[in-house]
Structure formats: C-alpha cells, structure tokens
Amino acid sequence: MSVYKQYMQRALQLAKIGLANALPNPSVGAVIVYKDTIIGEGYTSAFGGSHAEVNAINSVKNQALLNESTLYVTLEPCSHFGKTPPCANLIVEKKIPKVVIGCVDPFAKVAGKGIQILKDNGIEVITGVLEKECQQSHKRFFTFHLKKRPYIILKWAQSADGFIAPIEKDKHEPVWLSNAYSRQLTHKWRSEEMAILVGKQTVLDDNPSLTTRSWEGKNPVRLFIDANNGIDNSFQILNEEAPTYRFTKIKKSEKDVVIPFKNMVQEICDFCFEQNLQSVIIEGGRQTLQSFIDAGIWDEARVFKTSVILNKGIFAPKLMDFQKTTSVLIEEDCVWVYKKNQSFH
Ligand SMILES: NC(=O)C1=CN([C@@H]2O[C@H](COP(=O)(O)OP(=O)(O)OC[C@H]3O[C@@H](n4cnc5c(N)ncnc54)[C@H](OP(=O)(O)O)[C@@H]3O)[C@@H](O)[C@H]2O)C=CC1
Numbered sequence: 495m496s497v498y499k500q501y502m503q504r505a506l507q508l509a510k511i512g513l514a515n516a517l518p519n520p521s522v523g524a525v526i527v528y529k530d531t532i533i534g535e536g537y538t539s540a541f542g543g544s545h546a547e548v549n550a551i552n553s554v555k556n557q558a559l560l561n562e563s564t565l566y567v568t569l570e571p572c573s574h575f576g577k578t579p580p581c582a583n584l585i586v587e588k589k590i591p592k593v594v595i596g597c598v599d600p601f602a603k604v605a606g607k608g609i610q611i612l613k614d615n616g617i618e619v620i621t622g623v624l625e626k627e628c629q630q631s632h633k634r635f636f637t638f639h640l641k642k643r644p645y646i647i648l649k650w651a652q653s654a655d656g657f658i659a660p661i662e663k664d665k666h667e668p669v670w671l672s673n674a675y676s677r678q679l680t681h682k683w684r685s686e687e688m689a690i691l692v693g694k695q696t697v698l699d700d701n702p703s704l705t706t707r708s709w710e711g712k713n714p715v716r717l718f719i720d721a722n723n724g725i726d727n728s729f730q731i732l733n734e735e736a737p738t739y740r741f742t743k744i745k746k747s748e749k750d751v752v753i754p755f756k757n758m759v760q761e762i763c764d765f766c767f768e769q770n771l772q773s774v775i776i777e778g779g780r781q782t783l784q785s786f787i788d789a790g791i792w793d794e795a796r797v798f799k800t801s802v803i804l805n806k807g808i809f810a811p812k813l814m815d816f817q818k819t820t821s822v823l824i825e826e827d828c829v830w831v832y833k834k835n836q837s838f839h
C-alpha cells in the first residue's frame with residue numbers, strides 16, 4: 495500500500511469515530527504527517543462543533559512543524575462559512591504546503607471550491623486517494639446531496655426457514671428471532687442514523703419503541719405509516735422518547751404528515767429531504783421493506799439470519815439487484831450485509 499493510502503486509511507478510521515455525533519454533518523477524518531510521522535489527528539466534532547481539519551491542526555503540539563507537513567483528509571476541505579469558518583482558509587493560514595484528499599465534496603456550496611482555494615495559494619493538492627472508500631465513508635452525505643434523498647438501510651431478522659414473524663401471535667410485542675447481542679448491535683445502528691421507519695402493522699403487532707436504549711447515543715427520529723390515522727397515543731412509538739412523524743391521509747395533529755399515497759416511497763423520501771433527514775433505517779415489516787425494494791430505492795440491507803425455526807409465518811422480503819458484501823457471526827446469528835448495485839458517479 496502506498497504511503498498516501500496508508501495515511502488515508504488512518505484518516506478513514508478516525509472518521510468512523512465521529513459518525514453518530516456529527517450528523518447531519520459528514521464525519522470526516524484528518525491526519526497531519528511530518529517526515530513520515532503522524533503529529534496530529536482529528537475527526538468532526540458533534541454537530542455545530544469544529545471540523546476534522548481544525549481538530550487535527552489544534553492537536554499538533556509543535557505548530558512550527560505545520561509549514562513542512564502534509565494534511566490527509568477524507569473529504570475536500572470546506573470553503574464556505576457554515577456553523578464554522580472555512581477549513582481551506584485555515585490550511586492556507588497555517589501554511590501547510592501539501593494536502594491529500596480522499597474525495598471531492600458533492601455539496602454545491604463547496605464542490606471543488608475548497609481545492610481551488612488551496613491551489614490558488616500555492617498548496618500542492620493530491621485528490622482521489624482511496625476515493626471509493628472515502629465516498630463510502632461519507633455515503634449518507636453523498637446520497638443525500640447527489641440523489642436528493644436519504645441513505646436507506648433495510649434491516650430485518652429472519653428465521654432459518656425464511657420468515658420474519660409468525661402469522662399469528664397473542665402478545666403485542668416482537669417475537670425475538672435474533673439474540674441479545676444482535677439486538678444491541680441494532681441499537682448501535684439506530685444511533686448512527688437520523689431516522690427510523692416502520693409500517694402500521696409492525697406498530698400494531700409489536701408496539702415497538704425504536705430507541706437506542708441498549709447503546710449510547712441519540713434516538714433517531716421515528717417515522718411510521720398509518721394512512722387512516724388509527725394508531726393512538728397508547729402506542730410506544732408516540733411516547734416522548736423521540737420525535738415521531740406519522741405518514742397519513744388524514745391530519746389530526748401537528749406531527750401528522752399528509753402525503754397523497756400515490757408513490758409512497760418517493761413521498762417519504764421527499765419529506766426526509768425537506769427535513770434534512772440524511773439517512774433512514776427501515777425496520778419492517780415485510781410490506782414496508784418490500785415497497786422500498788420494489789421501488790429500487792434502498793442502499794444497503796442488513797439481515798440477521800438466525801437459527802430459529804418457525805415452520806410458517808410472514809415471509810422475509812426479497813431483495814433485487816444487489817451484491818452480498820460481508821457476513822459476520824454473532825454467536826448463532828449471522829449478519830449478512832447486502833449493497834444495492836449502484837454508484838455515486
Ligand atoms: N423480524 C423482523 O425483523 C421484523 C418482523 N416484523 C413483523 O412483521 C409483521 C408486520 O409486517 P407486515 O404485515 O408486512 O406490515 P408492515 O409493518 O410493513 O405494515 C404494513 C402497513 O404499512 C403500510 N404500508 C406499507 N407499505 C405501503 C405502501 N407501499 N403503500 C401504502 N401503505 C403501505 C400500510 O398501512 P395502512 O394500512 O395504514 O395503509 C400497510 O397496511 C409483524 O408481525 C412484525 O412482528 C416487523 C419488523 C421487523
């Protein structure tokens with residue numbers, strides 16, 4: 495692996511740390527290298543706080559070395575005044591002579607302008623180092639700006655014989671197929687996304703709360719589908735633990751979002767785009783998951799294949815046009831991750 499790639503790999507590791515807190519900002523990673531030694535590191539602070547480049551620069555003890563160092567950063571340094579001043583200006587001010595960038599920012603206010611500021615000030619700029627990996631690291635941000643919709647993760651657990659739930663059950667709570675560790679992992683995943691969506695039948699059958707209670711981090715905004723507005727406040731999804739929006743035809747309260755239900759999937763995506771909800775994890779049931787698959791609007795599916803046998807039940811959704819990427823064992827459960835065939839280009 496080239497030296498550029500090695501340091502970018504480290505920047506990618508750092509980017510991961512900031513993921514859940516930085517939302518809706520992309521969590522960027524940055525590394526400062528002086529004569530083949532890392533002298534500074536940083537990642538994006540919680541939303542509204544400093545960007546990765548600022549944190550990396552501030553972490554350097556001997557600031558006099560900056561004018562002989564190289565900055566590695568997963569995403570093009572910003573050029574606009576957002577919640578913080580432009581990082582490109584700071585890099586110029588600190589006289590850092592060389593910047594290695596993973597991928598260009600897709601956000602119209604930046605898109606190439608950060609690189610231009612650096613070049614106009616005589617800084618050597620190298621772009622496209624581990625570009626695909628950096629785009630993947632910022633997949634929510636890229637999808638949101640380029641496709642004008644949230645990044646969509648489908649998630650479900652299925653029995654060894656391919657069902658997500660029994661047809662009939664006596665209690666209004668989930669029938670757990672996956673184990674306690676898998677469920678804790680789900681809570682971590684929830685903390686990494688801005689919103690979570692379920693269908694009406696799941697609310698009725700499981701009375702889910704959809705929180706991150708067995709993991710640290712924010713609860714996502716809850717979304718559910720209820721065309722005829724029949725779910726009442728006794729259901730946990732409408733408690734105070736997180737904001738909740740209902741997609742419906744009939745408006746009864748402030749948090750009811752009236753949509754025409756002509757193309758539900760697109761209408762939900764449009765709402766998320768307007769609300770700056772950059773990612774959604776969809777946790778079922780079958781009809782809701784299958785609607786997104788059939789519309790071709792999803793990015794990733796995470797499926798817990800468990801050892802439970804149900805014999806009959808509600809069939810798991812059927813994915814189309816995908817590749818399997820990884821599978822990981824969590825005791826007797828196996829998590830399979832699939833990606834939809836698509837790219838950012
Ligand atoms: N193992 C697992 O991981 C999971 C299992 N489950 C299980 O799945 C079962 C529920 O699944 P399922 O019956 O498929 O129901 P859903 O939870 O997907 O809810 C279906 C309802 O959502 C609305 N809806 C969904 N898609 C559309 C669409 N394209 N257009 C219009 N409305 C839509 C409709 O509501 P309306 O009637 O208001 O129009 C429909 O009746 C439960 O038993 C639950 O326990 C659920 C989640 C995960």
Ligand SMILES: Nc1c(N[C@@H]2O[C@H](COP(=O)(O)O)[C@@H](O)[C@H]2O)[nH]c(=O)[nH]c1=O
Pocket residue numbers: 650651668669670671672676677680692696700701702703704705777778798
């Ligand atoms: N049955 C099942 C899942 N079910 C999903 O979890 C929801 C319950 O969330 P909560 O109320 O926050 O615990 C439920 O409504 C459904 O969306 N998830 C899994 O990881 N494994 C499982 O076996």
Ligand SMILES: [Zn+2]
Pocket residue numbers: 545546547571572579580581582
């Ligand atoms: Zn910045």
